[in-house]
Amino acid sequence: MFPTPIEKRSRAAQLSYQSLLPLALILWLLPLLAVANFSIKPESDFVNGNYWGLPSSFDLFANYGRVFFESNMPRYLLNSLLITIPTVIGAVALSAMAGFALGVYRFKGNLLIFFMFIAGNFVPFQILMVPVRDLTIDMNLYDTKTGLILFHIAFQTGFCTLFMRNFIRALPFPLIEAARVEGVAEWKIFWYVVLPLMKPALAALAVLIFTFIWNDYFWAVVLTQGPDAQPVTAGITEFNSQFRAAYHLMSAGSIVAALPPVAMFFLMQKHFIAGLTLGAVK
Amino acid sequence: MSHATVPDTHPPAQRGWYKRNEIAVTPLLFLAPAILFFAVYVIIPIAQSFWISLHEWDGLGEATWVGTANYERLLGIGDQNMDRKFETSFWNNIKWLVLYLLAIPAGLFIALFLNQTVRGIRIYKSLFFFPFVISQVVVGLVFSWFYLPREGLLNALIGLFGFGPVNILGDPSMATYGIIAAGLWPQTAYCMILYLTGLNAVDPEQVEAARLDGAKGWRMLWYVILPQLRPATFIAFVVTIIGALRSFDLISVMTNGGPFGSTRVLSFYMFEESLSEFGFRMGYGAAIAVILFILMLGFIAYFLWSMYQDEKGGR
Structure with missing residues (x-):
């Protein structure tokens, strides 16, 4: 040591x-x-x-009471929750499937597609901003939670696929071959053989994506406005202008906004850290 | 093992097209939704941004083709000066990039400090890590209150040593450094956790062998420990570079680009040009984004190349 x-x-x-x-x-x-x-x-x-x-x-x-009963804070918190949870489910589902395809099968372009996901995950948000905002407006989803969720699912799929694929690669391959010899359909191999073994990866990603999405600010500002759809990171600006210079209330508000991912982290620490290190560091 | 629960399905005598091509078709089916989402929201928009950057466009009406005029104006090609805001943003990005890397040695230092087995050390590790879990918006607020000239704790502390109140975020020569310091806080925590997990995996036999050979302290760290921490260092490097170039939330919350535009970075300037109250200049904004993207592409290519080397080594 x-x-x-x-x-x-x-x-x-x-x-x-x-x-x-x-x-x-x-x-x-x-x-x-x-x-x-x-x-x-x-x-x-x-x-x-x-x-x-x-x-x-x-x-x-008294202070926290005012945060909860005299401001839009509860609405923003609810919005955050309603944005974060569908995103977690969507991104984890899509990437589990994509990771299975990339991790188990050999086909032309496998590595290319995999690297496309990784590269996309690293690009600056700004290069996506104008077209994504445009697309969201065209689909009539501007200032809705759905618009934000769809984008988040798509973008997080990059990171999640990287993680899932590497995790599946590390699983014992003979298990899959054995199932094939038995004549088990491929989708059943995914569902009954691979997925149960992926539980740690699913948990790690779920916790991590929850935190990432909850803490997102940029896309919240670009794709939403106002308390109907905005999550708490963006809503806190409005909260702070409501209680301008009332530091005791603004502080209480920020603590409330920061709390859910913190709670998530302390409850699921092991999974969280496994996710952060991308599984590359054991 | 769960595959024991799979029902016994022997292939029927008549095998359909799907059955015969199952191995080839399944991966495509499994990839389709992810690729669709990713293409629509990530890949195609990158190309669109390039296209938009060659136009002048307010986001609503018709876009006018202007060729490379946006880039010429940004970079000051021809008989015009470089866009001053762009110049400031670019150099601020370089400052971010260089100073943010301090998170790596700082994280390693804290990890070494905490890599012990005394009572309650797990709680300490989590508490040291937890700035990373807080959203950057809240980190920004916390630090802007920390820096306040009158109410801020920082000035109270340096006041004890007889220094006098400084308004970090109000001073154009210091504001960027103040924001970077705030950003380093969660980033250091991230690097720390990477190194803590890395240190856990360090081979104890090698350490003991090195000890028998008389290695200790710095030499041990440099020649025995750090080489084994290579994977952790690589990830720390990747996430820190990406984090530095993505900085937006902190600037937006702490100074909103001010004072006098001194804390702008490319990502913030791009947002400002495209969507601010001064009007929507999507074409110009897209051009800034493209330059930021090209800047990042160098790093992305390097990361991918490193990962590709690992892949070739694997199965």
Whole structure:
């Protein structure tokens, strides 16, 4: 193991490491802690210039209550959910199939198609912006959740296919051959043999795509406007202009907007990290 | 194993066309939906953007063919000056690209710091990682409040050392660096997790052997550990470059391109030209996007080439 395990070092080194850890963490999360502190302060603290000290009264419920009951925040959160979940299902389904095709079969152009998915996944969004916006308007889907979902599914399929294909490649191929010898139809091999083995990959991608889509801002601004369809990342701008300079409420709002992917991460950590490393680093 | 549950379907005597061509047809059927989506929303739009960039177009009426005029105006070819906003954006992109790479050594450093087995270390690792999970919009807000001249914690801290309040995001010479610093926060967390997983896979026998040979500290890291972390470094490099060139959310949230347009990058300038309140100039915007795309294409080609080398090594 590298670096040398701390247990093998002197007692002094162990103690200083143990005390350095929380210190480093606090320093690392300082901007966030400041915002968390903002979000439980009463308004009077800002008037009196008590910006960084302890809150003079504990106003967590009052502040977060106003976020939920006096703004469009719940609508934006619901929109985010209604955009994110169909995208996750769509992208994972499409890429599981594409990954199966690219990972199991040998045919002309296999690698070319695979590389097309990878390359497309790396392009700057801006090169897609004008035509995709146009297409969405032409399909009468501008400012709808469906318009956003369709694009997200398409774009995420690139990354997901890369992941799925590599995962399927690593599965034991003799299993598939054995099924073929038995005369099992190809689609049944996909459904009954490959798919059950892909559960870890499906979980990893689902968690990852959830986070990516929830946090998307660019496409939300390009393809939607207003509280009917906008997800929370875009809606927070409107929220902030509603509570201009009310830092305690704006902080509470941002924390609420950031929370779902954070919760997702802490609940599904193992899968999340497996997805992030693209399966390339074990 | 689940294939045991497959019903026993012996091939019938009469085999249809599908049955006979099953192995050839199945992959096409399985690929069709993904390719359709990807072509409509990714591949074709790239070509369309090239086409639009040769026109002048407000997004509504007829587009007028202008040839390469948009590019000439951007790059200042002929008897005109280079578009100043474009110039600023381009150099800011270079700053992003170079400074963002700091996330890789920083991530490695934190990973080495956290690669221990003391009590509660797992919680520490997750908490160090979690800036990456927060949306860039919120990161941008958090940092713009952190930087506030009066209410911000940063100025309170440097005030303790007798320095005096700085308005990072209000100062054209500092604003871009302030935003990049905010971007480095989640990016470092990402690189850290890549290296932590990488360190887990480092071969302990090699480390022990190197130790017996008297290697330690920096030499051990450089000659024994880093070569084994190559895959992690590659991915860290890919995601950091892509992240740097995609920077948009932070700029939009923290400064909206200001002050005096000093924090624009190509992706932001493109958005501004195409969709801002100053009117829709889709052709000009598309030309900027094409230049950004070509800039990125160099990196994409390199990534694909590296992956192709790996593929050839495999099955």
